[in-house]
Amino acid sequence: MIDILNYGAINLAMAIGYRTGLFDVMDEFDSPQTIDKISQAAGLNSRYVTEWLGVMTTAEITELSLIENAENRYFLPKNWGDLLTRRAGNSNLGVYTQEIPLLTRCAMAAVIDGFNTGEGISYDHYPKFQVFMSQLANAKHRQVLVNTFLPSVDNGRIIQQLESGIQVCDLGCAEGVAVILMAEAFPKSHFVGIDISPEVIDEARRKARQQKIENLDFLVLDAADLKSKREMKGLFDYVTAFDAIHDQTRPLDVLRGVNHILTPNGRFSMVDIAAHSNLADNMTHPMGPFLYTVSLMHCMPVGLVGGGTGLGMMWGREKAVEMLRDAQFQKVQVLEMPDDPFNLHFFCSK
Numbered sequence: 540m541i542d543i544l545n546y547g548a549i550n551l552a553m554a555i556g557y558r559t560g561l562f563d564v565m566d567e568f569d570s571p572q573t574i575d576k577i578s579q580a581a582g583l584n585s586r587y588v589t590e591w592l593g594v595m596t597t598a599e600i601t602e603l604s605l606i607e608n609a610e611n612r613y614f615l616p617k618n619w620g621d622l623l624t625r626r627a628g629n630s631n632l633g634v635y636t637q638e639i640p641l642l643t644r645c646a647m648a649a650v651i652d653g654f655n656t657g658e659g660i661s662y663d664h665y666p667k668f669q670v671f672m673s674q675l676a677n678a679k680h681r682q683v684l685v686n687t688f689l690p691s692v693d694n695g696r697i698i699q700q701l702e703s704g705i706q707v708c709d710l711g712c713a714e715g716v717a718v719i720l721m722a723e724a725f726p727k728s729h730f731v732g733i734d735i736s737p738e739v740i741d742e743a744r745r746k747a748r749q750q751k752i753e754n755l756d757f758l759v760l761d762a763a764d765l766k767s768k769r770e771m772k773g774l775f776d777y778v779t780a781f782d783a784i785h786d787q788t789r790p791l792d793v794l795r796g797v798n799h800i801l802t803p804n805g806r807f808s809m810v811d812i813a814a815h816s817n818l819a820d821n822m823t824h825p826m827g828p829f830l831y832t833v834s835l836m837h838c839m840p841v842g843l844v845g846g847g848t849g850l851g852m853m854w855g856r857e858k859a860v861e862m863l864r865d866a867q868f869q870k871v872q873v874l875e876m877p878d879d880p881f882n883l884h885f886f887c888s889k
């Protein structure tokens with residue numbers, strides 16, 4: 540229990556260190572430094588930095604150098620910097636320390652109410668969390684989407700098609716990070732980004748205009764209604780959904796809608812969390828408690844709104860495959876993601 544209390548506290552203090560840039564500042568130093576030097580470099584108040592260093596040092600993240608008749612000095616070893624700083628790129632786990640504190644701030648009271656009422660929680664509760672998720676997606680898609688993920692799809696065949704010109708739809712596109720990157724990389728293809736939220740689509744349109752991307756349109760639409768849109772039947776050669784199916788209120792309708800809008804030879808790439816549907820099979824998942832908590836605090840309640848299905852983030856590959864089959868996909872392959880151990884690629888043929 541003491542470890543649990545300590546780790547919870549350390550996560551919170553690390554989130555503050557990440558947000559204020561203290562890890563990045565300390566990572567720049569090659570030798571231990573005084574509190575004044577660290578505070579000055581970070582532009583932060585030294586009394587607050589002192590208390591924060593108390594957490595980091597007792598947690599054995601920063602090292603304390605005691606020098607006789609001189610002030611204490613503190614050092615962040617480089618191997619911590621490799622995981623905690625903005626320079627760490629794809630290995631940056633520091634950014635995730637913000638996730639639980641943010642969700643606590645957005646939804647703790649509403650989630651506790653949910654235990655009594657069983658009701659869902661709308662996206663309006665989570666504006667700060669949505670901004671954070673968007674930053675995360677930005678970092679991830681920029682690094683892997685065009686150079687690593689798409690070349691891996693269907694043994695490179697999708698890239699060939701994208702280069703020669705096809706119709707592509709990205710579902711739950713949010714602020715359009717992924718679909719803008721794809722439209723930019725494949726000017727002969729035409730792209731449509733769909734999201735239910737008018738606010739995120741406004742932002743996506745603004746970004747696309749700013750970057751002068753013309754082979755791209757955005758639609759505000761509930762993806763669960765796609766299957767009733769006759770004018771969209773068989774319109775797309777390729778549909779993508781990145782991290783956008785598990786928190787749907789009507790996921791099966793969405794998957795049937797994807798099938799409806801695909802051409803007869805169309806393909807669907809659903810990228811979603813790597814887990815099993817059966818709790819007992821997740822006992823060795825390295826981030827089981829963390830991911831179930833994010834699901835409890837966000838994915839499940841947003842999926843329960845209006846009597847929704849509320850799959851939660853840990854719906855798992857078995858349930859995902861079952862639903863894809865129910866949605867009449869003929870072939871469903873479950874593939875590991877290059878450079879991304881936390882997600883799976885469900886590659887489906889109509």
Ligand SMILES: C[S@@+](CC[C@H](N)C(=O)[O-])C[C@H]1O[C@@H](n2cnc3c(N)ncnc32)[C@H](O)[C@@H]1O
Nearest residue numbers: 676711712713734735736761762763781782783
């Ligand atoms: C976790 S975000 C995924 C963002 C994006 N695909 C990415 O990887 O950066 C899920 C998105 O799905 C959208 N969404 C949720 N329900 C939807 C629905 N029924 N139809 C369309 N979009 C929906 C949300 O507004 C949100 O922007």
